[in-house]
Amino acid sequence: MKKDKGKSNHLNSxxxxxxxxxxxEKEFGYSIRGYNIEEVDLYLDQIIKDYEAFHSVIQEMQKYIKDLQDEISDMPKTSQEPDSLLDRIRDLEVYCFGRMKG
Structure with missing residues (x-):
């Protein structure tokens, strides 16, 4: 039952x-002119299937997001690359034109 409680907490999140x-597990009271019990049960069964599908999709999406976040964090930092690129352009200018601009 703890697993279901954890699943419920996850859904709340x-x-x-x-x-x-x-x-x-929801039970409804009966009345003389109430709804057709079989129709309600069939409808609730469909809602249950949808909820289970939604839960599955949400878990897949959260895993996909985490995988992408991990992939991003594993990528090398690019903050130094522009300076390196500028140095390479300057070297190319010197090689091609014999002098640096600027």
Whole structure:
């Protein structure tokens, strides 16, 4: 049951207030002129399937985002590259024209 609690907390963190299990376990009272129980059950079953699909997609997207963030953090820092590029351009000017501009 702790796993379901963790899943519920995860869903809350992304703005969802109900889990598929909570929808499944919800019980409604009966009245004389209430809704057709079978229709409601079928509709709730579809909602449960959607919630499970949404949860799966959210987890995949979060993993994809984390993978991209890890990839970005593993990339070499480019803050020194412009200076290196400018040095190479100056060297090329000296080689081609025999003098530096500027």
């Amino acid at each position: 992304v703005g969802l207030s109900l889990s598929a299990l909570e929808i499944h």
